[in-house]
Structures are given as structure tokens and as C-alpha cells.
Amino acid sequence: xxxxxxxxxxxxxxxxxxxxxxxxxxxxxxxxxxxxxxxxxxxxxxxxxxxxxxxxxxxxxxxxxxxxxxxxxxxxxxxxxxxxxxxxxxxxxxxxxxxxxxxxxxxxxxxxxxxxxxxxxxxxxxxxxxxxxxxxxxxxxxxxxxxxxxxxxxxxxxxxxxxxxxxxxxxxxxxxxxxxxxxxxxxxxxxxxxxxxxxxxxxxxxxxxxxxxxx
Numbered sequence: 001x002x003x004x005x006x007x008x009x010x011x012x013x014x015x016x017x018x019x020x021x022x023x024x025x026x027x028x029x030x031x032x033x034x035x036x037x038x039x040x041x042x043x044x045x046x047x048x049x050x051x052x053x054x055x056x057x058x059x060x061x062x063x064x065x066x067x068x069x070x071x072x073x074x075x076x077x078x079x080x081x082x083x084x085x086x087x088x089x090x091x092x093x094x095x096x097x098x099x100x101x102x103x104x105x106x107x108x109x110x111x112x113x114x115x116x117x118x119x120x121x122x123x124x125x126x127x128x129x130x131x132x133x134x135x136x137x138x139x140x141x142x143x144x145x146x147x148x149x150x151x152x153x154x155x156x157x158x159x160x161x162x163x164x165x166x167x168x169x170x171x172x173x174x175x176x177x178x179x180x181x182x183x184x185x186x187x188x189x190x191x192x193x194x195x196x197x198x199x200x201x202x203x204x205x206x207x208x209x210x211x212x213x214x215x
Contacts, residue, residue, distance in 0.1 A: 026057075026060070026061035027054075027057040027058050027060075027061045028041075028058055028061040028062060029061075030062075030064060030065040033058075033061065033062035033065040033067040034065055034067060036058075036062070036067065036069070037073075038069055038070040038073040038074040038077065039070075039073040039074070039076055039077035040077060041058065041069075041074060041077065042055075042073065042074035042075060042076065042077025042078035042079075042080075042081065043077035043078065043080055043081040044077075044081060045074075045077075045078050045081060046077065046078035046079060046080060046081020046082040046083075046084070046085060047081035047082075047084045047085050048081075048085070049082075049085045049090070049094070049102070049104050050078070050104070051102055051104055052075075052078065052104075055069050055071065055074055058074075082104060082105065082109070083109070085104070085105070085113075086104070086105035086106075086109035086110060086112065086113045087109075087112055087113060087116070088112045088113065088115050088116030088119075089116055090113065090116065091112075091113040091114060091115065091116030091117030091118075091119075091120060092116035092117065092119055092120035092123075092210070092211070093116075093120065094117060094120065095116075095117045095118070095119070095120025095121040095123075095124055096120045096123060096124050098124060101113075101114070101117055119210035119211075120210070122206055122210055123203075123206050123207050123210050123211065126199070126202060126203040126206045126207070127203060129199050129203075130196065130199050130200060130203050133192060133195050133196045133199055134196060136192050137189060137192045137193065137196060140185055140188050140189045140192060141189060143185050144182065144185050144186060144189065147178055147181055147182040147185060148182065150174075150178050151175055151178045151179060151182065154171040154172075154174050154175045154178065155171070155175060157171040158171045158172055158175070
């Protein structure tokens with residue numbers, strides 16, 4: 001059978017170059033620094049789940065403009081913003097996006113947030129399993145297609161008038177081997193399709209259960 005059962009979910013991430021570019025961008029422009037409303041900036045950062053240390057990025061960005069963040073206003077705004085962030089539905093959405101939680105919530109708020117986050121993780125993991133099985137099916141289908149193409153070519157050699165008896169015998173031998181391989185791949189596809197159907201049912205049950213619970 002295909003190697004589905006022995007595979008470990010691997011999430012391919014191709015954002016390294018983009019991350020490098022973004023890390024070099026300032027969090028605020030000089031113009032924004034000069035007219036900054038630090039409460040509103042804190043509010044936005046809190047609503048986005050930014051850590052308290054994120055103010056350091058603003059401090060660095062505004063240094064050239066000769067502007068220092070108002071820590072008191074920023075902190076008050078961020079605290080208010082976190083009230084919108086630290087709720088079950090946001091935790092659920094974060095986990096469903098495959099993102100990590102960085103511990104910005106506190107007390108009862110964190111408890112609610114983590115409940116949603118854990119529910120979202122369960123749904124996300126079930127979805128990942130579906131995607132892995134589907135990827136294995138697609139791979140097996142491609143292999144099946146290639147094998148059929150190879151068999152057709154070898155059969156053409158067997159039927160060609162110009163083929164020698166040795167060429168026909170060798171082609172026939174290869175057709176038998178390729179056919180056996182094709183039968184094995186077809187069996188894998190059949191089994192993987194059954195696995196996919198079962199996992200799809202599980203995913204839908206988990207989705208319906210935890211999606212409702214998160215809101």
C-alpha cells in the first residue's frame with residue numbers, strides 16, 4: 001500500500017524569503033509616527049494579538065522621527081484590544097489557520113481563548129489528515145496513469161510487424177511486470193479512497209462539533 005500510514009504530516013512552508021523581507025520593514029512610517037495616536041495603535045496591536053514587546057518595533061521605527069511611544073497610552077489601548085482578541089472564536093480561528101499562540105492572554109480570558117484554540121487545533125489536524133490522504137491518492141493516480149502509458153507502448157511493440165521475436169518476448173515480459181505493478185497501485189487507490197471517505201466523515205463530525213462550540 002502507499003506510504004500514507006507511515007507518513008508524518010509535514011507542512012511545507014515557502015515563506016522564508018517573504019519573512020526576511022517583512023522583517024526589514026518598519027512597523028510605522030515617519031509620517032505615521034508624527035501623528036501617532038498611541039492608544040489606537042495599542043488597541044490595534046492588542047486586537048491582533050501582538051505581544052507587549054511589539055512596542056519596541058514602534059520605538060525603533062519612530063526613532064528617526066524623534067518620536068517616542070507613549071507607553072501609558074499604548075498599554076491601555078493594547079489591554080482594551082486584547083479583550084477583543086482573547087475570546088474563544090479568535091482562538092479557534094488562529095488554530096484553524098495553522099498559527100501558534102504566543103501567550104498574550106491572561107486569566108479567565110486566556111481560558112476562553114485556549115478552549116477555542118484547542119478546538120480549532122482538533123479541526124485543523126483532522127483537515128490535515130484529509131489533505132494527506134488526498135495527496136496520496138493524487139500521487140497514486142499519477143503513477144497509475146504512467147504505468148498504463150508504459151503498458152500501451154510495450155503492447156505496441158508486441159503488435160508491430162517490424163518487431164523481432166526477441167523484442168516481442170521482452171516486451172511481453174515487461175507488460176506482465178507492469179501489469180502486476182498497476183494492479184498493486186490500483187488496489188492502493190481503492191484502499192486510500194475508503195480511508196478518505198472514513199476520514200471525511202470524522203472531519204465533518206469534528207468540524208460541526210467544535211465550530212459551533214467556538215462561537
